[in-house]
Amino acid sequence: MQTAIPDQRKVSRPRADALRNRERIVTAAREMFVEHGPDVPLDDVARRAGVGNATVYRNFPDRDALVREVVCSVMDRTARAAELALAETGDAFEALERFVHASADERISALCPMVSSTFDQFHPDLEAARERVERLVAEVMDRAKAAGQLRGDVGVSDLMIAAAQLSRPPAGTGCLSADRFVHRHLQLFLDGLRAPARTALPGTQVTMEDLRRPCDQ
Amino acid sequence: MQTAIPDQRKVSRPRADALRNRERIVTAAREMFVEHGPDVPLDDVARRAGVGNATVYRNFPDRDALVREVVCSVMDRTARAAELALAETGDAFEALERFVHASADERISALCPMVSSTFDQFHPDLEAARERVERLVAEVMDRAKAAGQLRGDVGVSDLMIAAAQLSRPPAGTGCLSADRFVHRHLQLFLDGLRAPARTALPGTQVTMEDLRRPCDQ
DNA sequence: AAATAACCGGGGACCGTCTCCCCGTTTAGA
Protein backbone atom coordinates (compact mmCIF):
# COMPACT_ATOMS: atom_id res chain seq x y z
CA MET A 1 0.00 0.00 0.00
CA GLN A 2 2.97 2.28 0.42
CA THR A 3 3.81 2.17 -3.25
CA ALA A 4 1.01 4.55 -4.16
CA ILE A 5 2.32 7.30 -1.93
CA PRO A 6 5.89 7.70 -3.20
CA ASP A 7 4.45 7.40 -6.68
CA GLN A 8 2.18 10.35 -6.04
CA ARG A 9 4.95 12.33 -4.40
CA LYS A 10 7.14 11.74 -7.39
CA VAL A 11 4.54 13.10 -9.75
CA SER A 12 3.67 16.19 -7.76
CA ARG A 13 7.07 17.14 -6.44
CA PRO A 14 9.88 18.09 -8.84
CA ARG A 15 13.48 17.32 -8.13
CA ALA A 16 15.14 19.22 -5.33
CA ASP A 17 17.60 21.06 -7.54
CA ALA A 18 14.78 22.03 -9.89
CA LEU A 19 12.97 23.67 -7.01
CA ARG A 20 16.14 25.39 -5.92
CA ASN A 21 16.77 26.70 -9.42
CA ARG A 22 13.23 27.98 -9.76
CA GLU A 23 13.65 29.91 -6.55
CA ARG A 24 16.97 31.34 -7.70
CA ILE A 25 15.38 32.47 -10.94
CA VAL A 26 12.58 34.27 -9.12
CA THR A 27 15.10 35.97 -6.85
CA ALA A 28 17.28 37.03 -9.76
CA ALA A 29 14.26 38.22 -11.72
CA ARG A 30 13.11 40.32 -8.79
CA GLU A 31 16.42 42.16 -8.69
CA MET A 32 16.63 42.50 -12.44
CA PHE A 33 13.07 43.81 -12.73
CA VAL A 34 13.74 46.37 -10.04
CA GLU A 35 16.97 47.51 -11.64
CA HIS A 36 16.16 47.31 -15.32
CA GLY A 37 12.41 47.12 -15.60
CA PRO A 38 10.15 44.24 -16.59
CA ASP A 39 11.50 44.11 -20.16
CA VAL A 40 14.94 42.90 -19.17
CA PRO A 41 16.15 40.03 -21.41
CA LEU A 42 15.38 36.68 -19.85
CA ASP A 43 18.83 35.47 -20.78
CA ASP A 44 20.21 38.11 -18.44
CA VAL A 45 17.95 36.88 -15.67
CA ALA A 46 19.23 33.38 -16.29
CA ARG A 47 22.84 34.50 -16.11
CA ARG A 48 22.23 36.38 -12.87
CA ALA A 49 20.53 33.32 -11.43
CA GLY A 50 23.50 31.20 -12.44
CA VAL A 51 21.45 28.85 -14.61
CA GLY A 52 21.16 28.24 -18.33
CA ASN A 53 18.58 30.20 -20.25
CA ALA A 54 16.67 27.04 -21.08
CA THR A 55 15.96 26.54 -17.40
CA VAL A 56 14.11 29.82 -17.31
CA TYR A 57 12.01 29.03 -20.36
CA ARG A 58 11.28 25.58 -19.00
CA ASN A 59 10.02 26.88 -15.69
CA PHE A 60 7.96 29.76 -17.03
CA PRO A 61 5.97 29.39 -20.22
CA ASP A 62 6.22 33.09 -20.95
CA ARG A 63 7.52 36.32 -19.52
CA ASP A 64 4.22 37.17 -17.86
CA ALA A 65 4.30 33.98 -15.85
CA LEU A 66 7.67 34.95 -14.41
CA VAL A 67 6.56 38.50 -13.73
CA ARG A 68 3.47 37.20 -11.99
CA GLU A 69 5.49 34.87 -9.81
CA VAL A 70 7.83 37.70 -8.85
CA VAL A 71 4.95 40.02 -8.04
CA CYS A 72 3.22 37.38 -5.95
CA SER A 73 6.38 36.56 -4.06
CA VAL A 74 7.06 40.22 -3.32
CA MET A 75 3.51 40.71 -2.13
CA ASP A 76 3.95 37.75 0.18
CA ARG A 77 7.16 39.20 1.56
CA THR A 78 5.52 42.57 2.01
CA ALA A 79 2.56 41.02 3.75
CA ARG A 80 4.87 39.16 6.09
CA ALA A 81 6.62 42.42 6.89
CA ALA A 82 3.26 43.96 7.73
CA GLU A 83 2.39 41.03 9.98
CA LEU A 84 5.69 41.44 11.74
CA ALA A 85 4.95 45.11 12.25
CA LEU A 86 1.54 44.28 13.66
CA ALA A 87 3.11 41.82 16.05
CA GLU A 88 5.05 44.65 17.61
CA THR A 89 3.50 45.58 20.89
CA GLY A 90 5.09 49.00 21.28
CA ASP A 91 4.64 52.30 19.50
CA ALA A 92 2.21 52.10 16.61
CA PHE A 93 4.01 54.64 14.44
CA GLU A 94 7.29 52.92 15.02
CA ALA A 95 5.67 49.76 13.70
CA LEU A 96 4.63 51.66 10.60
CA GLU A 97 8.16 52.92 10.13
CA ARG A 98 9.60 49.45 10.49
CA PHE A 99 7.14 48.19 7.92
CA VAL A 100 8.02 50.85 5.37
CA HIS A 101 11.76 50.33 5.68
CA ALA A 102 11.30 46.57 5.54
CA SER A 103 9.10 46.73 2.46
CA ALA A 104 11.84 48.67 0.71
CA ASP A 105 14.28 45.93 1.56
CA GLU A 106 11.78 43.41 0.27
CA ARG A 107 11.81 45.25 -3.06
CA ILE A 108 8.29 46.58 -2.94
CA SER A 109 9.11 48.53 -6.08
CA ALA A 110 9.02 45.24 -7.98
CA LEU A 111 5.25 45.47 -7.67
CA CYS A 112 5.15 48.18 -10.30
CA PRO A 113 4.73 45.86 -13.29
CA MET A 114 1.47 44.91 -11.61
CA VAL A 115 -0.17 47.93 -13.13
CA SER A 116 1.49 47.50 -16.49
CA SER A 117 -0.78 47.31 -19.47
CA THR A 118 0.66 44.07 -20.83
CA PHE A 119 -0.12 42.06 -17.77
CA ASP A 120 -3.04 39.99 -16.62
CA GLN A 121 -4.06 42.03 -13.65
CA PHE A 122 -6.90 39.81 -12.63
CA HIS A 123 -5.12 36.52 -12.24
CA PRO A 124 -6.61 34.78 -9.19
CA ASP A 125 -3.25 34.41 -7.42
CA LEU A 126 -2.71 38.14 -7.73
CA GLU A 127 -6.14 39.08 -6.49
CA ALA A 128 -5.69 37.03 -3.35
CA ALA A 129 -2.21 38.31 -2.58
CA ARG A 130 -3.17 41.90 -3.25
CA GLU A 131 -6.19 41.74 -1.02
CA ARG A 132 -4.09 40.31 1.78
CA VAL A 133 -1.43 43.01 1.48
CA GLU A 134 -3.91 45.84 1.34
CA ARG A 135 -5.76 44.54 4.38
CA LEU A 136 -2.61 44.19 6.45
CA VAL A 137 -1.15 47.56 5.47
CA ALA A 138 -4.47 49.21 6.20
CA GLU A 139 -4.39 47.63 9.63
CA VAL A 140 -0.90 48.93 10.32
CA MET A 141 -1.94 52.42 9.27
CA ASP A 142 -5.24 52.37 11.10
CA ARG A 143 -3.52 51.49 14.33
CA ALA A 144 -1.18 54.43 13.97
CA LYS A 145 -4.08 56.70 13.10
CA ALA A 146 -6.05 55.51 16.09
CA ALA A 147 -3.06 56.33 18.27
CA GLY A 148 -3.13 59.86 16.88
CA GLN A 149 0.34 59.45 15.43
CA LEU A 150 -0.44 59.19 11.72
CA ARG A 151 -2.18 61.98 9.86
CA GLY A 152 -5.64 61.03 8.72
CA ASP A 153 -5.52 62.27 5.15
CA VAL A 154 -3.28 59.55 3.74
CA GLY A 155 -4.30 56.16 2.44
CA VAL A 156 -2.79 52.77 1.74
CA SER A 157 -1.98 53.56 -1.87
CA ASP A 158 -0.23 56.79 -0.91
CA LEU A 159 2.09 54.79 1.28
CA MET A 160 2.63 51.92 -1.13
CA ILE A 161 3.24 54.05 -4.19
CA ALA A 162 5.54 56.52 -2.48
CA ALA A 163 7.53 53.72 -0.86
CA ALA A 164 7.87 51.97 -4.19
CA GLN A 165 8.93 55.15 -5.95
CA LEU A 166 11.45 56.17 -3.34
CA SER A 167 12.99 52.73 -3.11
CA ARG A 168 13.45 52.24 -6.86
CA PRO A 169 16.97 52.58 -8.12
CA PRO A 170 17.23 55.93 -9.89
CA ALA A 171 16.50 55.41 -13.57
CA GLY A 172 19.48 54.57 -15.70
CA THR A 173 21.66 53.46 -12.85
CA GLY A 174 21.97 49.74 -12.72
CA CYS A 175 23.50 50.00 -9.29
CA LEU A 176 21.94 49.39 -5.93
CA SER A 177 24.18 51.91 -4.25
CA ALA A 178 20.73 53.37 -3.75
CA ASP A 179 20.56 51.70 -0.37
CA ARG A 180 22.68 54.48 0.97
CA PHE A 181 20.00 57.10 0.58
CA VAL A 182 16.75 55.21 0.10
CA HIS A 183 16.16 54.83 3.80
CA ARG A 184 16.96 58.50 4.35
CA HIS A 185 14.28 59.54 1.91
CA LEU A 186 11.82 57.06 3.31
CA GLN A 187 12.46 58.45 6.76
CA LEU A 188 11.85 62.00 5.56
CA PHE A 189 8.61 60.86 3.97
CA LEU A 190 7.61 59.10 7.18
CA ASP A 191 8.30 62.26 9.14
CA GLY A 192 5.87 63.99 6.82
CA LEU A 193 3.27 61.35 7.60
CA ARG A 194 3.25 62.05 11.32
CA ALA A 195 0.30 63.70 12.97
CA PRO A 196 -0.40 66.52 13.30
CA ALA A 197 -0.34 67.27 9.60
CA ARG A 198 1.85 70.25 8.87
CA THR A 199 0.02 71.22 5.68
CA ALA A 200 -3.02 70.23 3.68
CA LEU A 201 -2.49 67.72 0.88
CA PRO A 202 -3.29 68.62 -2.71
CA GLY A 203 -4.97 66.22 -5.11
CA THR A 204 -6.86 63.11 -4.18
CA GLN A 205 -5.99 59.73 -2.92
CA VAL A 206 -5.52 57.23 -5.71
CA THR A 207 -6.53 53.63 -5.36
CA MET A 208 -4.62 50.82 -6.98
CA GLU A 209 -7.58 50.30 -9.31
CA ASP A 210 -7.32 53.89 -10.49
CA LEU A 211 -3.74 53.23 -11.48
CA ARG A 212 -4.63 50.25 -13.59
CA ARG A 213 -7.39 51.60 -15.73
CA PRO A 214 -6.68 54.60 -17.91
CA CYS A 215 -3.07 53.89 -18.63
CA ASP A 216 -2.18 52.36 -21.94
CA GLN A 217 -1.78 55.04 -24.51
CA MET B 1 29.47 95.63 -47.20
CA GLN B 2 26.05 94.41 -46.21
CA THR B 3 26.45 91.25 -48.19
CA ALA B 4 28.77 89.69 -45.63
CA ILE B 5 26.27 90.00 -42.82
CA PRO B 6 23.23 88.23 -44.26
CA ASP B 7 25.65 85.63 -45.54
CA GLN B 8 26.87 85.01 -42.02
CA ARG B 9 23.38 85.03 -40.61
CA LYS B 10 22.33 82.55 -43.23
CA VAL B 11 25.10 80.20 -42.29
CA SER B 12 24.61 80.42 -38.55
CA ARG B 13 20.83 80.53 -38.37
CA PRO B 14 18.75 77.63 -39.67
CA ARG B 15 15.32 78.05 -41.12
CA ALA B 16 12.53 79.00 -38.76
CA ASP B 17 10.60 75.76 -39.17
CA ALA B 18 13.78 73.78 -38.58
CA LEU B 19 14.23 75.53 -35.27
CA ARG B 20 10.60 74.91 -34.39
CA ASN B 21 10.89 71.23 -35.23
CA ARG B 22 14.04 70.84 -33.21
CA GLU B 23 12.26 72.31 -30.22
CA ARG B 24 9.27 70.03 -30.70
CA ILE B 25 11.58 67.04 -30.84
CA VAL B 26 13.25 67.99 -27.57
CA THR B 27 9.87 68.46 -25.92
CA ALA B 28 8.58 65.14 -27.19
CA ALA B 29 11.78 63.39 -26.18
CA ARG B 30 11.54 64.80 -22.67
CA GLU B 31 8.08 63.31 -22.21
CA MET B 32 9.04 60.02 -23.82
CA PHE B 33 12.19 59.68 -21.74
CA VAL B 34 10.23 60.34 -18.57
CA GLU B 35 7.53 57.85 -19.44
CA HIS B 36 9.49 55.09 -21.14
CA GLY B 37 13.12 55.62 -20.22
CA PRO B 38 16.05 56.80 -22.29
CA ASP B 39 15.96 53.73 -24.56
CA VAL B 40 12.68 54.62 -26.19
CA PRO B 41 12.80 54.18 -30.00
CA LEU B 42 13.64 57.44 -31.72
CA ASP B 43 10.96 56.79 -34.31
CA ASP B 44 8.43 56.98 -31.48
CA VAL B 45 9.88 60.30 -30.40
CA ALA B 46 9.54 61.53 -33.97
CA ARG B 47 5.92 60.44 -34.15
CA ARG B 48 5.09 62.13 -30.87
CA ALA B 49 6.80 65.28 -32.10
CA GLY B 50 4.78 65.14 -35.29
CA VAL B 51 7.81 65.01 -37.57
CA GLY B 52 9.38 62.39 -39.77
CA ASN B 53 12.01 60.16 -38.25
CA ALA B 54 14.65 61.56 -40.60
CA THR B 55 14.24 64.96 -38.99
CA VAL B 56 15.29 63.51 -35.65
CA TYR B 57 18.36 61.83 -37.07
CA ARG B 58 19.26 64.98 -39.00
CA ASN B 59 19.13 67.17 -35.91
CA PHE B 60 20.92 64.84 -33.54
CA PRO B 61 23.86 62.79 -34.74
CA ASP B 62 23.19 60.09 -32.17
CA ARG B 63 20.93 59.24 -29.29
CA ASP B 64 23.28 60.68 -26.72
CA ALA B 65 23.17 64.08 -28.37
CA LEU B 66 19.40 64.13 -27.98
CA VAL B 67 19.55 62.92 -24.42
CA ARG B 68 22.10 65.56 -23.61
CA GLU B 69 19.97 68.30 -25.11
CA VAL B 70 16.96 67.12 -23.10
CA VAL B 71 18.96 66.98 -19.90
CA CYS B 72 20.38 70.43 -20.46
CA SER B 73 16.99 71.89 -21.24
CA VAL B 74 15.44 70.36 -18.14
CA MET B 75 18.28 71.66 -16.00
CA ASP B 76 17.68 75.11 -17.44
CA ARG B 77 13.98 74.89 -16.66
CA THR B 78 14.75 73.67 -13.17
CA ALA B 79 17.23 76.47 -12.63
CA ARG B 80 14.66 78.99 -13.78
CA ALA B 81 12.18 77.54 -11.31
CA ALA B 82 14.76 77.97 -8.56
CA GLU B 83 15.38 81.57 -9.59
CA LEU B 84 11.67 82.21 -9.48
CA ALA B 85 11.54 80.75 -6.01
CA LEU B 86 14.40 82.96 -4.90
CA ALA B 87 12.62 85.98 -6.28
CA GLU B 88 9.80 85.35 -3.84
CA THR B 89 10.06 87.77 -1.01
CA GLY B 90 7.84 85.97 1.44
CA ASP B 91 8.19 82.79 3.42
CA ALA B 92 11.43 80.95 2.65
CA PHE B 93 10.01 77.47 3.12
CA GLU B 94 7.07 78.30 0.93
CA ALA B 95 9.56 79.24 -1.76
CA LEU B 96 11.18 75.85 -1.36
CA GLU B 97 7.82 74.17 -1.69
CA ARG B 98 6.99 76.10 -4.82
CA PHE B 99 10.32 75.13 -6.28
CA VAL B 100 9.84 71.43 -5.61
CA HIS B 101 6.37 71.32 -7.09
CA ALA B 102 7.53 73.33 -10.09
CA SER B 103 10.52 71.12 -10.73
CA ALA B 104 8.20 68.14 -10.85
CA ASP B 105 6.13 69.91 -13.49
CA GLU B 106 9.33 70.69 -15.36
CA ARG B 107 10.03 66.95 -15.45
CA ILE B 108 13.03 66.92 -13.18
CA SER B 109 12.93 63.15 -13.36
CA ALA B 110 14.19 63.44 -16.92
CA LEU B 111 17.56 64.20 -15.38
CA CYS B 112 18.00 60.58 -14.42
CA PRO B 113 19.79 59.53 -17.62
CA MET B 114 22.45 61.96 -16.49
CA VAL B 115 23.86 59.31 -14.22
CA SER B 116 23.50 56.54 -16.75
CA SER B 117 26.59 54.57 -17.58
CA THR B 118 26.33 55.03 -21.35
CA PHE B 119 26.44 58.79 -21.27
CA ASP B 120 29.15 61.36 -21.45
CA GLN B 121 28.76 62.83 -18.01
CA PHE B 122 31.49 65.36 -18.40
CA HIS B 123 30.34 67.22 -21.45
CA PRO B 124 31.05 70.94 -20.91
CA ASP B 125 27.42 72.00 -21.47
CA LEU B 126 26.32 69.58 -18.78
CA GLU B 127 28.94 70.64 -16.28
CA ALA B 128 27.91 74.26 -16.59
CA ALA B 129 24.19 73.61 -16.33
CA ARG B 130 24.63 71.25 -13.42
CA GLU B 131 26.76 73.67 -11.48
CA ARG B 132 24.18 76.39 -11.99
CA VAL B 133 21.30 74.22 -10.81
CA GLU B 134 23.15 72.98 -7.76
CA ARG B 135 24.14 76.49 -6.75
CA LEU B 136 20.60 77.82 -7.09
CA VAL B 137 18.97 74.93 -5.28
CA ALA B 138 21.51 75.21 -2.51
CA GLU B 139 20.61 78.84 -2.18
CA VAL B 140 16.91 78.09 -1.92
CA MET B 141 17.60 75.51 0.75
CA ASP B 142 20.09 77.60 2.66
CA ARG B 143 17.60 80.42 2.93
CA ALA B 144 15.01 78.12 4.40
CA LYS B 145 17.57 76.65 6.76
CA ALA B 146 18.67 80.10 7.86
CA ALA B 147 15.06 80.92 8.62
CA GLY B 148 14.92 77.87 10.85
CA GLN B 149 12.22 76.30 8.71
CA LEU B 150 14.19 73.55 6.97
CA ARG B 151 15.90 70.80 8.90
CA GLY B 152 19.66 71.00 8.71
CA ASP B 153 20.47 67.39 7.98
CA VAL B 154 19.34 67.32 4.35
CA GLY B 155 21.31 68.30 1.28
CA VAL B 156 20.72 69.32 -2.30
CA SER B 157 20.99 65.80 -3.64
CA ASP B 158 18.48 64.51 -1.09
CA LEU B 159 15.97 66.97 -2.44
CA MET B 160 16.75 66.49 -6.11
CA ILE B 161 16.80 62.71 -6.04
CA ALA B 162 13.67 62.35 -3.94
CA ALA B 163 11.79 64.86 -6.09
CA ALA B 164 12.87 63.03 -9.24
CA GLN B 165 11.87 59.67 -7.82
CA LEU B 166 8.50 60.79 -6.52
CA SER B 167 7.60 62.58 -9.75
CA ARG B 168 8.49 59.72 -12.09
CA PRO B 169 5.58 57.84 -13.55
CA PRO B 170 5.33 54.53 -11.72
CA ALA B 171 7.30 51.91 -13.66
CA GLY B 172 5.37 50.09 -16.31
CA THR B 173 2.60 52.66 -16.55
CA GLY B 174 2.90 54.74 -19.64
CA CYS B 175 0.35 57.14 -18.27
CA LEU B 176 0.83 60.49 -16.67
CA SER B 177 -2.26 60.09 -14.53
CA ALA B 178 0.53 60.31 -12.00
CA ASP B 179 -0.09 64.03 -11.70
CA ARG B 180 -3.01 63.24 -9.46
CA PHE B 181 -0.86 61.98 -6.65
CA VAL B 182 2.65 63.18 -7.38
CA HIS B 183 2.08 66.53 -5.73
CA ARG B 184 0.50 64.82 -2.73
CA HIS B 185 3.59 62.75 -2.18
CA LEU B 186 5.88 65.70 -2.75
CA GLN B 187 3.91 67.62 -0.17
CA LEU B 188 4.23 64.81 2.34
CA PHE B 189 7.96 64.71 1.70
CA LEU B 190 8.17 68.47 2.13
CA ASP B 191 6.34 68.20 5.41
CA GLY B 192 9.03 65.80 6.49
CA LEU B 193 11.67 68.36 5.56
CA ARG B 194 10.37 71.00 7.93
CA ALA B 195 12.29 71.96 11.02
CA PRO B 196 12.34 70.83 13.72
CA ALA B 197 13.35 67.38 12.51
CA ARG B 198 11.01 64.76 13.91
CA THR B 199 13.57 61.94 13.75
CA ALA B 200 17.22 61.39 12.97
CA LEU B 201 18.06 60.38 9.43
CA PRO B 202 19.80 57.10 8.69
CA GLY B 203 22.58 56.76 6.13
CA THR B 204 24.57 59.54 4.62
CA GLN B 205 23.96 62.27 2.17
CA VAL B 206 24.88 61.27 -1.37
CA THR B 207 26.34 63.70 -3.82
CA MET B 208 25.58 63.58 -7.51
CA GLU B 209 29.17 62.50 -8.08
CA ASP B 210 28.69 59.51 -5.82
CA LEU B 211 25.80 58.42 -7.98
CA ARG B 212 27.82 58.50 -11.16
CA ARG B 213 30.83 56.52 -10.20
CA PRO B 214 30.35 52.96 -9.01
CA CYS B 215 27.33 52.13 -11.07
CA ASP B 216 27.87 50.11 -14.19
CA GLN B 217 27.82 46.49 -13.33
C1' DA C 1 26.58 1.45 -5.97
C1' DA C 2 24.27 1.15 -10.29
C1' DA C 3 20.36 2.29 -13.11
C1' DT C 4 17.15 5.57 -14.80
C1' DA C 5 14.79 9.40 -15.72
C1' DA C 6 14.51 14.13 -14.84
C1' DC C 7 17.02 18.10 -15.42
C1' DC C 8 20.63 21.14 -16.97
C1' DG C 9 23.41 24.27 -20.12
C1' DG C 10 25.20 26.26 -24.13
C1' DG C 11 24.81 27.03 -29.05
C1' DG C 12 22.23 28.59 -32.86
C1' DA C 13 18.14 29.55 -35.98
C1' DC C 14 14.33 32.56 -36.41
C1' DC C 15 12.11 36.84 -36.07
C1' DG C 16 10.83 41.27 -34.64
C1' DT C 17 12.61 45.85 -33.99
C1' DC C 18 15.55 49.85 -34.21
C1' DT C 19 18.64 52.58 -36.80
C1' DC C 20 19.84 55.35 -40.47
C1' DC C 21 20.16 56.51 -45.37
C1' DC C 22 17.96 57.77 -49.89
C1' DC C 23 15.31 60.59 -52.75
C1' DG C 24 11.14 62.83 -54.48
C1' DT C 25 8.38 66.62 -52.52
C1' DT C 26 7.35 70.70 -49.84
C1' DT C 27 8.19 75.15 -47.84
C1' DA C 28 10.63 79.18 -45.92
C1' DG C 29 13.04 83.25 -47.19
C1' DA C 30 14.69 86.85 -50.56
Place this chain on the structure above:
DNA sequence: TCTAAACGGGGAGACGGTCCCCGGTTATTT
Protein backbone atom coordinates in the same frame (compact mmCIF):
# COMPACT_ATOMS: atom_id res chain seq x y z
C1' DT D 1 8.87 83.75 -58.37
C1' DC D 2 12.97 81.30 -57.54
C1' DT D 3 16.28 78.62 -54.94
C1' DA D 4 18.10 76.01 -51.53
C1' DA D 5 17.20 74.19 -47.20
C1' DA D 6 14.37 71.10 -44.86
C1' DC D 7 10.90 67.50 -44.74
C1' DG D 8 8.69 62.73 -44.72
C1' DG D 9 8.10 58.11 -45.64
C1' DG D 10 9.85 53.78 -47.14
C1' DG D 11 13.13 50.22 -46.86
C1' DA D 12 17.85 47.86 -46.30
C1' DG D 13 20.87 46.34 -42.89
C1' DA D 14 22.13 45.08 -38.36
C1' DC D 15 21.35 44.11 -33.76
C1' DG D 16 19.36 41.61 -30.06
C1' DG D 17 15.76 38.63 -27.77
C1' DT D 18 13.28 34.42 -27.79
C1' DC D 19 12.96 29.75 -27.82
C1' DC D 20 14.25 25.01 -29.32
C1' DC D 21 17.53 21.08 -29.66
C1' DC D 22 20.53 17.70 -27.90
C1' DG D 23 24.62 15.84 -25.52
C1' DG D 24 26.04 15.80 -20.80
C1' DT D 25 25.10 15.88 -15.70
C1' DT D 26 22.87 15.00 -11.33
C1' DA D 27 19.26 13.60 -8.05
C1' DT D 28 16.68 9.75 -6.77
C1' DT D 29 15.35 4.79 -6.26
C1' DT D 30 16.29 -0.04 -5.32
